[in-house]
Amino acid sequence: NAGVTQTPKFRVLKTGQSMTLLCAQDMNHEYMYWYRQDPGMGLRLIHYSVGEGTTAKGEVPDGYNVSRLKKQNFLLGLESAAPSQTSVYFCASSYFGGLSNQPQHFGDGTRLSIL
Amino acid sequence: EDQVTQSPEALRLQEGESSSLNCSYTVSGLRGLFWYRQDPGKGPEFLFTLYSAGEEKEKERLKATLTKKESFLHITAPKPEDSATYLCAVQPITSGTYKYIFGTGTRLKVLA
Structure with missing residues (x-):
């Protein structure tokens, strides 16, 4: 029972390099999210998806792209990494409960440093 | 503007010393309020x-309570294993079901 799995767990990039963060969930959740967590700030939403083949921008989407080709996977891409993107990235998923409230389930994060 | 504020930022307790964490929120309507525990190097649980x-x-x-303006997380007779950061999040009713607003958390340290 893995829940939400993120890979890689750690990564160091040089400015201008690109990379993709992978997220997989085995709970058959419709919604998936990418957040970043920085010291002194709450989790901030980068992009989210309400279902396979759909994506939308969150609070801080600039410099990131996402794709959700399969329901269980949500990919976050950095096209040209910048030092300001040094952060801990969390993927989450949740069940779509219509008008009802549903908790999110998180992975253990990817710690990304941009030099 | 929808907002979530948690206090205190950090709290040190002796083992067995009960206390409460606060989560104050300002939203036009509340769909739900969530409490999470986050251990170092891990995702919110x-x-x-x-x-x-x-x-x-x-x-x-742990006991969580809710009023129209705030929520409390009461910790009774805490143990060292309760040490963690506790996060609060609200889901506004006027936003889409994807939107969760997180506080910055309370770092709890319980000393043996």
């Missing part, structure tokens, strides 16, 4: 969902 004012939820030494 879901604890409770509260739906309406007056509601209470309990799990072991």
Whole structure:
């Protein structure tokens, strides 16, 4: 029972390099999210998806792209990494409960440093 | 503007010393309020969902309560293993079901 799995767990990039963060969930959740967590700030939403083949921008989407080709996977891409993107990235998923409230389930994060 | 504020930022307790963490929120309407526990190097772990004012939820030494403006996480007779950062998040009713607003958390340290 893995829940939400993120890979890689750690990564160091040089400015201008690109990379993709992978997220997989085995709970058959419709919604998936990418957040970043920085010291002194709450989790901030980068992009989210309400279902396979759909994506939308969150609070801080600039410099990131996402794709959700399969329901269980949500990919976050950095096209040209910048030092300001040094952060801990969390993927989450949740069940779509219509008008009802549903908790999110998180992975253990990817710690990304941009030099 | 929808907002969530948690206090205190950090809290040190002796083992067995009960206390409360606060989550104050400002939203036009509340779909749900969530408490999470986050251990160092890990992702947030879901604890409770509260739906309406007056509601209470309990799990072991933790009890969460909700009013129209704030929520409290009461920790009774804490143990060192309760040390973690506790996050609060609200889901506004006027936003899409994807939107969760997180506080910055309370770092709890319980000393043996």
